[in-house]
Amino acid sequence: MKRWYLIPILFLLFTLPLLGKGTREIEPLPSREPLDVGNRFVIAVQQSQDPIYLDPVGATDTTSLLVLDGLFEGLFSLDPTTAEPILALAKEASVSDDGLVWTFLLDKEARFSNGDPIDAEALIESWLWLLDRSKHGEGNTYLVSMMGCIEGVEAYMNGTGSRSSIGITSRNPSHIQISLQTAAPYLPAMLGTTSFAAIHESLRNGGVPPEPTEMVCSGPYRIETITEKEILLSKHAWYRDYESVPSDYIQFRFMDQVSIFESYLNREIDWSLAYIPRELLRAPQDLRITPEYSTGFYYFSSDTDTYMDERVRRALDILIPWDEIRTASGQVFPTSHLIPNHDKPFVA
Known part of the structure; x- marks a missing residue:
C-alpha cells in the first residue's frame, strides 16, 4: 500500500514546478452588454468554387481578404471610406526627418480575442513569420518584396543575414522601431494590410490549424459560425476599441445571382459584392x-x-x-x- 501512495506524491513533487512555469495572471473577461442579434451587417457574396482561405498571410482573393479584414488588425487599418491608413494597434506613429526611422507606440489595451496581450513581440514575430513563410515559398511574396526597404530584410531573405540584423527593434512591450535603408512613404499603407496584422502564436507555431471558430484573432471580430452558405462574425469582448465597432455581427451570405437580387429587393442585405445591373436597382444611389x-x-x-x-x-x-x-x-x-x-x- 505504501508504494501505491508514493507514486502520486512523487509525481506531484515533480510536476508542480513545471505547472507553475510560464503562467500569467488570467484577467477577467470585460463586462459588456449582450450582443444584439438584430445588429448585424449582411454582405452578399456570389457563390464560387473557390473556398474561403482563412490564412492572413496566404489569402489573395477578394472575399477571403474581406473576411480576414474583420478578424485581424495591425499597427494600421484602412479607412473603409477613403482606404487611407489610420492608426489601429499603434496609438502613436512618428517618422524621422529623413524618412528612414519609424517609431510606433502601441495601445496597451490591445488584446487578442482570447485575452492575451498584443505587444511588440507579437507583432514583430508575426512579421518575421511572414518572411520565413516567404523563404519557403508560402504566403504573399509580393508583399515581402515591399519589405525590402527595411534594413537587413534582403540579406535575411537571401541567406546572408540573420534575424538580429533586421531593422525592426523594440525597447519595451509598447514600442516598435523600424529602420529603413530607403524612405518608404507607403509603409503605413503596407502595415495596414492583413498580411502585416498581429498573428497569435497558436497560428504561427506550425501545428495543426485550429477550427475556424477556435481561431484567435487580433481584430474586432471572431468567427461565430461557418458553413457552406454563410460565415458569421461576432464582436469579441476583448477588442481594444469595442464601443466604436458599430455592428455586433457581420454575416457573409453565399448565394447565386438570382438569390442576391431577390435579397436586395427584399432589403435583406446591406452590401452586395455581386454586380446588380443599373436597370434593376430600386434607386440609382444604391449603386456605389x-x-x-x-x-x-x-x-x-x-x-x-x-x-x-x-x-x-x-x-x-x-x-x-x-x-x-x-x-x-x-x-x-x-x-x-x-x-x-x-x-x-x-x-x-
Whole structure:
C-alpha cells in the first residue's frame, strides 16, 4: 500500500514546478452588454468554387481578404471610406526627418480575442513569420518584396543575414522601431494590410490549424459560425476599441445571382459584392462604384490543334474588337495612371 501512495506524491513533487512555469495572471473577461442579434451587417457574396482561405498571410482573393479584414488588425487599418491608413494597434506613429526611422507606440489595451496581450513581440514575430513563410515559398511574396526597404530584410531573405540584423527593434512591450535603408512613404499603407496584422502564436507555431471558430484573432471580430452558405462574425469582448465597432455581427451570405437580387429587393442585405445591373436597382444611389486598378484576361486553351498554332492566336488578338468589349461592360475605363485619382479618376 505504501508504494501505491508514493507514486502520486512523487509525481506531484515533480510536476508542480513545471505547472507553475510560464503562467500569467488570467484577467477577467470585460463586462459588456449582450450582443444584439438584430445588429448585424449582411454582405452578399456570389457563390464560387473557390473556398474561403482563412490564412492572413496566404489569402489573395477578394472575399477571403474581406473576411480576414474583420478578424485581424495591425499597427494600421484602412479607412473603409477613403482606404487611407489610420492608426489601429499603434496609438502613436512618428517618422524621422529623413524618412528612414519609424517609431510606433502601441495601445496597451490591445488584446487578442482570447485575452492575451498584443505587444511588440507579437507583432514583430508575426512579421518575421511572414518572411520565413516567404523563404519557403508560402504566403504573399509580393508583399515581402515591399519589405525590402527595411534594413537587413534582403540579406535575411537571401541567406546572408540573420534575424538580429533586421531593422525592426523594440525597447519595451509598447514600442516598435523600424529602420529603413530607403524612405518608404507607403509603409503605413503596407502595415495596414492583413498580411502585416498581429498573428497569435497558436497560428504561427506550425501545428495543426485550429477550427475556424477556435481561431484567435487580433481584430474586432471572431468567427461565430461557418458553413457552406454563410460565415458569421461576432464582436469579441476583448477588442481594444469595442464601443466604436458599430455592428455586433457581420454575416457573409453565399448565394447565386438570382438569390442576391431577390435579397436586395427584399432589403435583406446591406452590401452586395455581386454586380446588380443599373436597370434593376430600386434607386440609382444604391449603386456605389469606386475605381481601382485591375487587369482582366481572355484566354484560349492551346490544348486543341487549332489554338496550338501561334499564328491563329495572334490573328484572334488582332480581330477581337477589344474597345467594344471594354465599352460593353460598363465598368471599364481607360486611365492615365496606375493608382486612381479621386479628383480626376478617368481620362476620356
